[in-house]
Amino acid sequence: MxxxxxxxxxxxxxxxxxxxxxxxxxxxxxxxxxxxxxxxxxxxxxxxxxxxxxxxxxxxxxxxxxxxxxxxxxxxxxxxxxxxxxxxxxxxxxxxxxxxxxxxxxxxxxxxxxxxxxxxxxxxxxxxxxxxxxxxxxxxxxxxxxxxxxxxxxxxxxxxxxxxxxxxxxxxxxxxxxxxxxxxxxxxxxxxxxxxxxxxxxxxxxxxxxxxxxxxxxxxxxxxxxxxxxxxxxRFVRDMTYDPPSLLELAGRSIKSRNLPYSPQDVPSHLVNYLDMASKCPNPKCAGEEEMYVYVCVPVFFLSSCALVFVSCAFFTGVYFDSCVRHIKFVDFCGKYRLPLMHYLCSPECSSPCSSAPQSDVDSEDESSVPADRLQRVLLG
Missing domain, CATH: 3.80.10.10 (Ribonuclease Inhibitor)
Incomplete structure (x- = not known):
């Protein structure tokens, strides 16, 4: 035909x-x-x-x-x-x-x-x-x-x-x-x-x-x-997965940020020495004694489909010992990353060059309250 x-x-x-x-x-x-x-x-x-x-x-x-x-x-x-x-x-x-x-x-x-x-x-x-x-x-x-x-x-x-x-x-x-x-x-x-x-x-x-x-x-x-x-x-995923803050670091921050009293009569002497080593965070954006929540969403690589694990932890900023804590909102929609700016909060890295980036207005808000069109900031290495 x-x-x-x-x-x-x-x-x-x-x-x-x-x-x-x-x-x-x-x-x-x-x-x-x-x-x-x-x-x-x-x-x-x-x-x-x-x-x-x-x-x-x-x-x-x-x-x-x-x-x-x-x-x-x-x-x-x-x-x-x-x-x-x-x-x-x-x-x-x-x-x-x-x-x-x-x-x-x-x-x-x-x-x-x-x-x-x-x-x-x-x-x-x-x-x-x-x-x-x-x-x-x-x-x-x-x-x-x-x-x-x-x-x-x-x-x-x-x-x-x-x-x-x-x-x-x-x-x-x-x-x-x-x-x-x-x-x-x-x-x-x-x-x-x-x-x-x-x-x-x-x-x-x-x-x-x-x-x-x-x-x-x-x-x-x-x-x-x-x-x-x-x-x-x-590198970001590796560091987040394998190098989280220690329980000792988190406990020490909680005590120092809330100005809780401690003495050798309350805790072992090596912990007293550790708490006395606390340093003030040099980051001027650090929230002092205020509580800041870190929402971390990490890809689950061993699943066949795109999946995410959400971890919500409360960190008390203003002091640090030796661990790097970042404020992150991390989302991967089957290959499309939408990440607000990564901030170095309370760690020695606060004073590093990469920590001097301006704070995003998205970072201080709960993810559920942020409109999708505002989730547009990016990860800085």
């Missing part, structure tokens, strides 16, 4: 995907049908090249040629002056595959994920109307500084590449709300990213991050931050 027979007159969609075609004879499509078609789907066939008559679809706005094994996007594509969305993922495209005048298109959505690009094609950096660019699962080693030319960009996904450096120019994208850089080799985040005032989601999981810049706290609209699989989070 002719693959075009079942298409109704006036239908703006022409779906020829998953038909195992190795060629499509567009000559079988009437001139009226070509004129009416605004969306053309050719995905999951065996097309080595695009049909010659593709350029005759003058009103085409969406073209999907994914999963075909394509090695070349023909020059005729540039004649599709109304094309807004091009999806060409999971092919064999590389730096030589795009036509020279590709940047003249008025594309708003471009998906080139799952191909063989080793660098971002310069033609893509001329698509000034582009709102969504996906080039994940390629072989990119760098993000060109010219990325700043795509000033309309709202979504940028570059996960699953070989990127090790985030250029500061990336911060010059005023409308960027989603940035996906997961599964790369990134070791640091430039503080300039704080200029991304529209950013709501930042995916950095499975990289080589050991810290985040404090400036990232100024991303007031950030709601999702994915950090799993980085040394930063691995």
């Amino acid at each position: 002719d693959v075009f027979q079942s298409l109704e007159q006036g239908d703006s969609v022409l779906d020829l995907s998953r038909l195992d075609l190795d060629s499509v004879d567009m000559d079988g499509v009437s001139e009226e049908r070509r004129r009416e078609t605004t969306r053309l789907y050719l995905a999951s066939n065996r097309l080595a090249v695009l049909p010659d008559a593709l350029c005759l679809f003058a009103n085409l706005q969406v073209l999907d040629v994914s999963s075909n094994g394509l090695e070349l996007i023909c020059e005729d594509v540039t004649r599709l002056t109304k094309l807004k969305t091009l999806i060409a993922k999971n092919n064999r495209l590389d730096a030589q595959s795009l036509p020279k005048d590709f940047g003249c298109l008025q594309l708003e959505v471009l998906n080139l994920s799952g191909n063989r690009f080793e660098e971002l094609p310069p033609q893509c950096l001329k698509l000034r109307r582009l709102r969504s660019l996906s080039v994940g699962g390629n072989r990119l080693r760098a993000i060109p500084a010219e990325i700043e030319n795509l000033t309309s960009l709202e979504l940028l996904y570059l996960g699953g590449n070989l990127i090790s450096f985030i250029p500061p120019e990336l911060a010059n994208l005023p409308h960027l709300s989603y940035l996906g850089l997961c599964d790369n080799r990134i070791q640091s985040v430039p503080p300039q990213l704080t200029r991304l005032h529209s950013l709501r989601s930042l995916s950095l999981h499975n990289n080589l991050l050991t810290y985040l810049p404090r400036e990232i706290l100024s991303l007031v609209h950030l709601q999702e931050l994915s950090l799993r699989g980085n040394p930063l989070v691995v």
Whole structure:
């Protein structure tokens, strides 16, 4: 049966995907049908090249040629002056595959994920109307500084590449709300990213991050931050799991913070000596004799599903002995970390450089009373 027979007159969609075609004879499509078609789907066939008559679809706005094994996007594509969305993922495209005048298109959505690009094609950096660019699962080693030319960009996904450096120019994208850089080799985040005032989601999981810049706290609209699989989070979970404050430390803090009297007649002499070693916390944010609750949510790795263990403990701040206690709210929604700022409270680390970060207004509130859109602060290593 002719693959075009079942298409109704006036239908703006022409779906020829998953038909195992190795060629499509567009000559079988009437001139009226070509004129009416605004969306053309050719995905999951065996097309080595695009049909010659593709350029005759003058009103085409969406073209999907994914999963075909394509090695070349023909020059005729540039004649599709109304094309807004091009999806060409999971092919064999590389730096030589795009036509020279590709940047003249008025594309708003471009998906080139799952191909063989080793660098971002310069033609893509001329698509000034582009709102969504996906080039994940390629072989990119760098993000060109010219990325700043795509000033309309709202979504940028570059996960699953070989990127090790985030250029500061990336911060010059005023409308960027989603940035996906997961599964790369990134070791640091430039503080300039704080200029991304529209950013709501930042995916950095499975990289080589050991810290985040404090400036990232100024991303007031950030709601999702994915950090799993980085040394930063691995170290945090390890320390929380295997190095909790001792009972002696907690008992000593309770006694000193509440100014409870003690003497050799009340407790053994070595405990008296220990209590006398208490030091005042140098952190000016420390609550003195006030009680501060620490809510800790730790992933349970041995369960097959995403699970969390909540531990609520009351620590008395203002003094320390030798143990590091942090104020943490830690949430992992099946891979999406949302963490308020980690504070060093009463420990020798209070006076360390990493403890000088400003206090988040989220930290002093019970998690149940904090709206979800305010759980947006991040873990600082």
